[in-house]
Amino acid sequence: MALILASLTLVSGLILHFIPLQLAPVCQRMPDKPPMACFWGSQACRGLALSAIALGFALLVLSFVKKCKSSFQAGLGTANLLLGTLVYTVLVRFIGGCKNPEMGCRLHTLPAYTLMALVFVLLGLVYLFQGLKSASKK
Numbered sequence: 508m509a510l511i512l513a514s515l516t517l518v519s520g521l522i523l524h525f526i527p528l529q530l531a532p533v534c535q536r537m538p539d540k541p542p543m544a545c546f547w548g549s550q551a552c553r554g555l556a557l558s559a560i561a562l563g564f565a566l567l568v569l570s571f572v573k574k575c576k577s578s579f580q581a582g583l584g585t586a587n588l589l590l591g592t593l594v595y596t597v598l599v600r601f602i603g604g605c606k607n608p609e610m611g612c613r614l615h616t617l618p619a620y621t622l623m624a625l626v627f628v629l630l631g632l633v634y635l636f637q638g639l640k641s642a643s644k645k
Contacts, residue, residue, distance in 0.1 A: 509566070512584060518563070519559060520559030521556070523555065523559055526616065526619045526620065527552050533611070544603050545603075545612035548598050548603065548620075552594075566583060585631045585638070586631070587627045591628035591631060592624070598620040598624075599620055599621055
């Protein structure tokens with residue numbers, strides 16, 4: 508179970524990284540104009556995605572370590588809750604997208620950010636309940 512959840516965290520981080528680049532591209536920076544909010548949101552998204560990839564990789568390595576306590580793994584996995592909250596708060600609420608509601612960042616990118624935030628929160632909840640269940644068995 509830990510291997511599956513770690514793999515899901517890693518894949519979700521990769522998907523989050525490629526949302527503003529390929530899956531739901533944002534407006535590119537114009538050479539003679541200041542960058543729009545969606546450009547800065549994509550930069551923040553890539554930074555948060557790198558932390559998600561690092562978290563997924565750490566969880567993947569820990570799932571192969573036999574001496575690692577499951578409570579430690581579950582505690583590290585619940586960092587997905589914080590990561591999902593950060594993704595939604597920073598990318599959707601604080602930075603946002605273009606002011607024009609018909610732009611691609613409003614129609615595609617912001618809903619994709621919201622969906623990925625929900626995925627990270629759900630992964631964090633699964634890790635939390637798994638850790639509580641393993642702690643109650645002992």
